[in-house]
Amino acid sequence: MKCNEENDDDDDVMLEVVAQPPYRPTELFFQIKRDGITKLVVLPLYPQFSISTSGSSLRLLESIFREDEYLVNMQHTVIPSWYQREGYIKAMADLMEKELKSFERPKEVMLFFSAHGVPLAYVEEAGDPYKAEMEECVDLIMEELEKRRVHNAYTLAYQSRVGPVEWLKPYTDETIIELGMKGVKSILAVPISFVSEHIETLEEIDVEYKELALESGIQNWARVPALGVEPTFISDLADAVIESLPYVGAMAVSNLEARQSLVPLGSVEELLAAYDSQRRELPPPVTVWEWGWTKSAETWNGRAAMLAVLVLLVLEVTTGEGFLHQWGILPLSR
The missing domain is CATH 3.40.50.1400 (Rossmann fold)
Known part of the structure; x- marks a missing residue:
């Protein structure tokens, strides 16, 4: 999604809506270069800022910037959160x-x-x-x-x-x-x-x-349904973008108190340096193998136990010399 605006310097400004990774917006950045865009307003679609959501998207954006000669010096600003609007x-x-x-x-x-x-x-x-x-x-x-x-x-x-x-x-x-x-x-x-x-x-x-x-x-x-394109919500997001235009390419330090936000307006690099300096990754949905009293361990330990029981039953049936036969639960084979 883009929205071209004319600012005081007659530069093209693009609004970039950042969704969740791992989507790689190569087509969008091709369009940015083709249209000669020189300034960006980055708007993550997360109301509240977190390292694991907005931060993860910004990490992807940062890597794309660094890999492209045109984008690496792109003037931009980020609206990191807007829950208070x-x-x-x-x-x-x-x-x-x-x-x-x-x-x-x-x-x-x-x-x-x-x-x-x-x-x-x-x-x-x-x-x-x-x-x-x-x-x-x-x-x-x-x-x-x-x-x-x-x-x-x-x-x-x-x-x-x-x-x-x-x-x-x-x-x-x-x-x-x-x-x-x-x-x-x-x-x-x-x-x-x-x-x-x-x-x-x-x-x-x-x-x-x-x-x-x-x-x-x-x-x-x-x-309650998700906001989607509810008019009051969408109109206010548009206002947020317009209000951020003067800060494209500059840190809005002098305006932090006026914004009353826990996360300041700034660039991708500045926000990551402040809130995601260690570039932490989310834990995987399922740990491959882990013993102990954890949700993942319960899953894998349970599977191992079921496999062991299955192996024992196969031995009982095929050889007639397993534990169940020895304990007299099943008759010994002749």
């Missing part, structure tokens, strides 16, 4: 308010904000601002709802964890079970870190978490 907050509140009306008793519904999780070490050791931004985002949405006289109870949890490392807590699945045990009967799930529909909303929330909720005694389950 009025248009985004109001759009989320609009969708939530609309979905609440579908419940028979809207005031009794628990608002369940479910965000994509990140490894805990990113926050505690690497200074990732994701948790702080997420909590502030939820507070801002609830403040907007309270202005509309919506005073429902709410909670925040984190989903989609993978691998054996510890992720941000509380976990969505565990929180759903706890709410069921406490007698909560109605939940409105709010996918707070997702702006489009995909497997984590359509499958994880709509299917897996809904089934878990019903099994846990929760009787009513609904979900």
Whole structure:
């Protein structure tokens, strides 16, 4: 997606929307060079900044810049997060308010904000601002709802964890079970870190978490749709890009307080240096082999145990001299 604008120097400016890796936008950069674009505004489609989401996309962008003679000196700026923008907050509140009306008793519904999780070490050791931004985002949405006289109870949890490392807590699945045990009967799930529909909303929330909720005694389950191209949201993103144009090619240090953002406007290199200096990679979804009391280990140890049982049964049947025969559980072969 691109949006050409004329600035004071009559230079072409392109808006680049950065999605999740591992997509390599070679066609987009070919178009940038073909059109003679000299300045970029990079807009990650993640409301809150994290090393594992926006940072991962920026790492890919950084590598592409360094490999291309035309792009390496490209003047640009990054809008690292925009969760606090009025248009985004109001759009989320609009969708939530609309979905609440579908419940028979809207005031009794628990608002369940479910965000994509990140490894805990990113926050505690690497200074990732994701948790702080997420909590502030939820507070801002609830403040907007309270202005509309919506005073429902709410909670925040984190989903989609993978691998054996510890992720941000509380976990969505565990929180759903706890709410069921406490007698909560109605939940409105709010996918707070997702702006489009995909497997984590359509499958994880709509299917897996809904089934878990019903099994846990929760009787009513609904979900707020992803923002998509909701007009208030899209219009505000466009405003964010226009507001960032004066900072293309320059760090907006003097304007940090005015922006009231935990992550400053800056270049790809500056943001990675501040928040992703170690260029950490996400843990793999399944560790190949690991013993111990971990989710991955349970899977592989269980498979090994099943294989061992299968081998023993084959020996029993083919030789008649295995443990079951010796212990008298099966008759000895003659």
